[in-house]
Amino acid sequence: MKVRESFLLSVLQQSPHATAIYDSADLNIAFANQAMLEMWCADSSILGRTFCACFPGFKAEGFSSILKNVWKTGITYRATDTPANIIDQETKTLRYFNFEYKALVDETGNTYAILHTASDVTEHYLARTRLKQQEEQLSFNNELDLLANTLAHDIKNPLAVLKMGSDFLSRNIDLQVNISQRWFDTIRAAIVNIESIINQTLQLGRIRSASTLTECIAMDKKIANCIDEVKLIYPDQAVAFELGDLHALYAERGAVYQIFMNLIGNAVKYAKRTEKAILKIYSEKIDKGTVYFIEDNGIGIPEDELLQVFLANERGSNTEPASGSGIGLTLVKRLMERMGGTINLSSELGKGTIVRLFFPATCAGS
Structure with missing residues (x-):
């Protein structure tokens, strides 16, 4: 067995692809080939030490938390065009990477190692970015189609809340004051959300230099509002919500509502x-x-299909029983990119999905 392991590690060592292996929950670096060491600007002295101890910068950028989540859940994480600061002695350089944290699990489903592979795509990323900027100057006609689809898709949710509220109140004239007041508050919030969606959708079509109204958003209240609306829209879906730290964001209120309403709604719809x-x-x-x-x-x-679901009018092949237009994730991706952020999906059939939303420091709440 040891001979076989030695042979496999020898093969990985000769591989031109940057490869590393973590063999414990605290992310002990059991193996890193020369390509990975060069990518990290490190040497073999890091072997046998933890990822967090060796690379505090990567820990601060959130990579260690992703790795720990992969170990805990057993769900592989993949990302493309991801920025990371590489430190060579005292020089810090921003590079872009495609990488995969592949969970290796035993027959009981427990993770025993993570296989990390990566490639530096900085030059390709910068070239694509320049090309994309040129193409965007010519894409306003396509943007108009997205605006129409966005309005048709996202206004349906708060409109459904308005309809349910008005129908309920009209059928129950003699309600207790506290019950009717709760419904009036829900209806009022739905109207505000419709206004925010319209404003944000119009913002998508404006010239990119136009200013966007941003404000500090208390995310505990915003997410609670989204959860309440989703429960009204999908009353037959029994989902338990577990909320952790919900840090404030400094962003456009309508955009944040659309992002979280789409993602929470999708999760509940396909629960x-x-x-x-x-x-x-x-x-x-x-x-x-x-x-x-x-x-x-x-x-x-x-x-x-993890990348395909971000395309307009595309949905997962296993979602057919549920209704939907397929525009939601496309819109979320567009909104995140407009704010300088990113969205990544990790998923496994029958096991679940993890959505990771990165909001840059300009969106951080004060």
Whole structure:
């Protein structure tokens, strides 16, 4: 067995692809080939030490928390065009990477190692960014189609709340004051959300130099509002919500509502009906900004469709029984990119999905 392990490590050592292996929950670096050491600007003295101890900068940027989540959940994490600061002695350089944290699990489903592979795509990323900027100057006609689809898609949710509220109040004239007041408050919040959606949607179509109205948003209240609306829209879905730290964001209120309403709504819509459905929402501060996680134990997304679901009018092949237009994740991705943020999905069929939203420091609440 040891001979076989030695042979495999020898093969990985010769691989031109940067590769590392972590073999414990505290992210002990059991192996790193020369390509990975060069990428990290490190040497073999890091072997046998923890990832966090060797690379405090990566820890501050949130990579260690992703690795620990992969170890805990057993769900592989993949990301593309991800920025990271590489420190070579005293020089810090921003580079971009495609990488994968692959969970290696035993027959009982417990993680025993993480296989980390990565490639530096900085030059390709910068070239694509320049090309994208040029293309965006010519894409306003396509933007108009997105605006129409966005309005049609996202206004449906608060409109549904308005309809339910008005129908309920009209059928129950002699309600207790406190009950009717709660419904009036819900209706008022739905109207505010419709106004925010319209303002944000119009903002998407304006010239990019136009200013955006930003404000400090208390996310505990905003997410509670989204959860209340989703429960009204999907009353038959029994989902338990587990909320952690919800750090404030400094952003456009309508955009934040659309992002979290779409993601929470999707998680509830596709929640499992055969067992206890749980949706966890929490956040953490990193040196570049704030990261939000939305973690469910729902139906999951097929691995080969994780990128496809961000395309307009595309949905996971296993979502057919549920209604939907497929515009939601496209809009979320657009909104995150407009704020300089990113969205990544990790998922496994039958096990669930983890959404990671990165909001840059300019969106961090004061």
